[in-house]
Amino acid sequence: MYKEEFMRKAIRLSIDNAKKGGGPFGAVIVKGGKIISAGVNKVTVKNDPTAHAEMEAIRNASKKLKRFSLKGCELYTSCEPCPMCLSAVYWSNIDRIYFGNTKKDAAKIGFRDDFIYHELSRPILKRKLRITQQLRDEALTAFEVWDLLDNKTEY
Amino acid sequence: MYKEEFMRKAIRLSIDNAKKGGGPFGAVIVKGGKIISAGVNKVTVKNDPTAHAEMEAIRNASKKLKRFSLKGCELYTSCEPCPMCLSAVYWSNIDRIYFGNTKKDAAKIGFRDDFIYHELSRPILKRKLRITQQLRDEALTAFEVWDLLDNKTEY
Numbered sequence: 001m002y003k004e005e006f007m008r009k010a011i012r013l014s015i016d017n018a019k020k021g022g023g024p025f026g027a028v029i030v031k032g033g034k035i036i037s038a039g040v041n042k043v044t045v046k047n048d049p050t051a052h053a054e055m056e057a058i059r060n061a062s063k064k065l066k067r068f069s070l071k072g073c074e075l076y077t078s079c080e081p082c083p084m085c086l087s088a089v090y091w092s093n094i095d096r097i098y099f100g101n102t103k104k105d106a107a108k109i110g111f112r113d114d115f116i117y118h119e120l121s122r123p124i125l126k127r128k129l130r131i132t133q134q135l136r137d138e139a140l141t142a143f144e145v146w147d148l149l150d151n152k153t154e155y
Numbered sequence: 156m157y158k159e160e161f162m163r164k165a166i167r168l169s170i171d172n173a174k175k176g177g178g179p180f181g182a183v184i185v186k187g188g189k190i191i192s193a194g195v196n197k198v199t200v201k202n203d204p205t206a207h208a209e210m211e212a213i214r215n216a217s218k219k220l221k222r223f224s225l226k227g228c229e230l231y232t233s234c235e236p237c238p239m240c241l242s243a244v245y246w247s248n249i250d251r252i253y254f255g256n257t258k259k260d261a262a263k264i265g266f267r268d269d270f271i272y273h274e275l276s277r278p279i280l281k282r283k284l285r286i287t288q289q290l291r292d293e294a295l296t297a298f299e300v301w302d303l304l305d306n307k308t309e310y
Contacts, residue, residue, distance in 0.1 A: 007289045014297035021307050024297035044308040048214055049223045049247035055205055068204045078294045080286075083275050090271045090284065091239060092204035097286040100294025109298050110309060116245045120238050121276045129245065131171035131252040133234075134162045139233045139255025142179035147236035147264050152176050153199040154265060 006030050006076045007098055013040050013076035014053070014100075024109075025053040027077040029061040029070065029094070037061035037074070052076060054085035058092050069093045069155060079106055084114040085118050091155075161185050161231040162253055166197050169208070169233035169255075179264075180208040181230040183226065184216040184249070191228070192216035209234060209240035213247050223310060224248045234261055237268040246310070248293050 006028055013026025013144060023041030023154050030036065039056025044048055045129055063070040071091040073079075089097060103113040124131050146152065168181025170253055178196030185191065194211025198204055198242055209232050225247040230236075234256040236244060244252060257293050258268040301307065 002199045002287070003289070005173050008293070009249070011290065011294050013296065015300060018300040018304070021304060023310075025300035043310055046253065047217050047221055048310070049217060050205070050210055050214060050243050059203055059205060062202050062204060065243065066202055068198050068202045070204070071203060078297055080288075082242060082246075084239050084246060084260070084297065086275060087237060087239035087242065088205050090176075090267065090274065091198075095285075097284065098289050099286065100290050101289070102288070103296060105291075105298060106286050107293065109302050111258075113243065116242050117260075117275065119245065120241060120272065129215070129252065130250075131254065133255070133257070133267045134157065134159070134253050135159070135255050136257070136260075138163070139166050139169065139179060140260065142166065142173045142181070142233055143256060143264050145173040146179035147171060149173070155178075155198055155204070 002098055003030075003033075005067075006035065007100065009038070010033065010053075010076040011100055012076045013038060016055075017041060023053070023075070023111075025079050027053040027057040027075060029057045029073050029075055031061075031065075031073045033072075036064055050084065052080050052082065052085050055088055058085075058088050062092070071095065074098070079103075082106075082111075083116050127150070157253055158185075158188075161190065162255065164190065164193070164235045165208075165231040165256055168193060172196060172208075178208070180232070180234050182208040182212040184212045184228050184230055184231060186216075186220075186225075186228045191219055205239065207240050209236050210243055213243050213249075217247065226250065230255070232240075234258075234269070237261075258290050259276065
């Protein structure tokens, strides 16, 4: 259930991080009415292009709960998640997202979220990034091995 | 420039990881004709829903090069990247992707890549995941702070 204090916490993190010269993004993950993890954008300070606020919060929450599924958790983020972070939310089974700024707001200050959403929605051959398929027959072996495993952990 | 040995390396990693019960995915990043990093799917072994093969390879490459931009690098991956990983490729400025299996192949053995692509292509209100905007006016403050910074590191 939405609580304004959690949204304000995510926003507070985003403002504080921007003031320090980090990306202007913050996020918290809530479970059972309590914040269990937080994250701010650390792309430039950690030299990690994947270190968005939501990714950091998701990784921190998984570490804390010692499980890869965050079912039962909610994400509060200062900005609409980019497609990387939104996909991570799906992979982590988070129940719900609350966000402040939109991807259009982010585009206005120079972030590529909106562009990447657009690229992902296009067929492979129409994207600006060159993507080519190779050796599918050989690659399928890994899927066959996986498919036949008896005691695998699915996700 | 595409080299089959790099594709075979990514595939080898995916098969070896599957045999150990990890997700059947592997990836390498190549720069100047040499592999500079590798990754396999570690979602279940690290309890990290973001630890896909490509994400691991990207993080490892950034760590090695000590920069968040992987311009000049190419990604070889045993399977078409999921939208999380594909977005990370855009954020990291990787030049090009070569992949083996498709997202449809991945769907056939139970992975949700294709479903997540579909969800991302839909407007917020049409997605299965509930996503709600809150407090945009307050959230915009972080963007205003960022916009006015003189010496910020953009990406």
